[in-house]
Amino acid sequence: MPRVIVDCAMYRDGRRSQAPKDFSDALDEARAGGDAFVWVGMHEPTEKEFEHVSQEFGLHPLAVEDALGAHQRPKLEVYDDSLFVVLKPVMYDEATDTVTTGELMVFIGDSFVVTVRHGEGAALAAVRHRLEHEPEVLKHGPTAVLYAVSDAVVDHYIEVAAELQSDLEELEAEVFAPNVTDTKNTAARIYGFKRQVLEFRRATSPLLQPMDRLAFGSVPFVHDHAQPFFRDVADHLTKANEYIEGLDRLLSDALAAHLAQMGVRQNDDMRKISAWAAMAAVPTMVAGIYGMNFDHMWELHQRWGYPVLLVIMAVMCLGLHRMFKRRGWL
Known part of the structure; x- marks a missing residue:
């Protein structure tokens, strides 16, 4: 198998089994049993490396182009033979106070899941490991994988938002400190913080509509009984967006207060x-x-x-x- 394939396995009745080396044989075997599916995980494949997988699973050319090109907005696309979902995992580096986003594409169809990951973050090994220890969840097939991946990404949004909130409190204390001499550095930090929040918002806001479709609409290749679980993900996503909007408002207020303080100090001088x-x-x-x-x-x-x-x-x-x-x- 190509080196970009991080993991490939067949799951039958919620339990992992060795998949045939040929994707066609694995897919035929999974569909014949009716209680199995194939999950292929890839990391930054090239066009040539992804061509074999896309042909074997019948992935739509437009979705394949998006998966290879990356730099996509979070979205949900329905094609004849598959469902294509784009997620943007977020990572926060406290040492540099920077927010970085990766990209995670999920194809699900009849008895198969293909995940394509771009960037260093958002490794799916932990999600796969957790699902393999929950066969009652995993036996629901590709829908369970899509739910678990979405839930992991959105839950991490809330964790990152909490870290940003903690750093913002430190920045506010610096802004309102009585003897602040380096005002230029403070203003630069506030502007830099606002850019990180904007990068965060680009990952979370566009995902609201796809999650609402999964939570409240009928989407092909997704079981209707999974809607309550996707509603839970949508609820967490709404909470994360509220966190981000609150951070943005507080940063705007902190910047206005800082500029007002600078004006008062200049008047005093x-x-x-x-x-x-x-x-x-x-x-x-x-x-x-x-x-x-x-x-x-x-x-x-x-x-x-x-x-x-x-x-x-x-x-x-x-x-x-x-x-x-x-x-x-x-």
């Missing part, structure tokens, strides 16, 4: 500068009048003219300082 400039203007004015090379000064020939003038300037400066201090300018 301007008042202080104006106060010191006013105090410096007094001796400058007096010195400008009496700074000529006259004899003793103070209306020319008075011996105590200079000392008296210096005292007057000091008194005026102290008076201005006291007035500005009383008004809160200093």
